[in-house]
Amino acid sequence: MNFEVRSNQRPYLQSFLPTHSFRVGCYQISDEILTYVARDPDNILYDFNGGNEFDLLTVDHNEDIGWLTIDLNSNITKTPSLVLRCVSTPTNNDAQDGVQQITFSITDNRENIPQDTTYQLTMVVLENHEPQFLNSGQLPATIPSDETSTWTVQWEDVDEDLIRFTIDNPPFWISYDQSNGEVTAMPTSVQAGQYELLYTIHEDNNGCYSQSFTHSLTVE
Incomplete structure (x- = not known):
């Protein structure tokens, strides 16, 4: 009997940076601020079961920023994506809220030992006035x-x-x-x-x- 053992590595958010800051006036309502794609190294490096089996990724997020929303697309697939965009135009009042945190978690669908990764994004709105x-x-x-x-x-x-x-x-x-x-x-x-x-x-x-x-x- 032959067994094929597939390693399991942690999923990740592509191009993630821990801090994003911008000045008031740089984004308006409906503008996209950041886009992330979740990936799993095992889906890239290995050809398991003839290339017919992949790790499916589930992304969750937690944020409480009034001017922001997060669009989660194609969740529970090989490559879910997140788009952070403005639901209102950030103002100097929002800058007074100081540093705010957003948490993202990614989990693969391995039955026995799933792997997960958690990210924390620091969002900073900087005060700015029109000339x-x-x-x-x-x-x-x-x-x-x-x-x-x-x-x-x-x-x-x-x-x-x-x-x-x-x-x-x-x-x-x-x-x-x-x-x-x-x-x-x-x-x-x-x-x-x-x-x-x-x-x-x-x-x-x-x-x-x-x-x-x-x-x-x-x-x-």
Whole structure:
């Protein structure tokens, strides 16, 4: 009588990292934050019973985070997956909750000696505020042609993030400084007319917020 002995190794979550942190503004409602796939080394390394028998994996999770849900797909199969996504947009109020924990457990279906693995994910929401324009209503409405005009777009960020200023598709006779918001215009009489300039400020310190407004400008 021949016996085939199949080893049993612990299942695991692929690409798992123990901590995930992000700043408010980086995720919105319905956004996916993380995706994990459960795997079993025995299903990859061994060809048991002619390749017709596999370890089936059951995944459980425990979390109590109001803005988060976990979609568990294809449970009790070779490769269950979990998708962590927002059911509401995380806010600075959520950041006040501090560090929060999520527990995942994976168990295979071996009858005699099943193997299981437990993971703990630390989820951290970091406080962040939107940058704000300060002088959007005080910029020039009209500038002369055949002269050089300058103005400065001002902003503030209470988190003191590094801010990058951009103008979307500016006319060739306009240049600007991304770091301080200074705008220089050198139109000729050929460029006389009305223009809509879209100004945007972007957070650059791992932030995700941006703010925009349109500056209506007439060249005379």
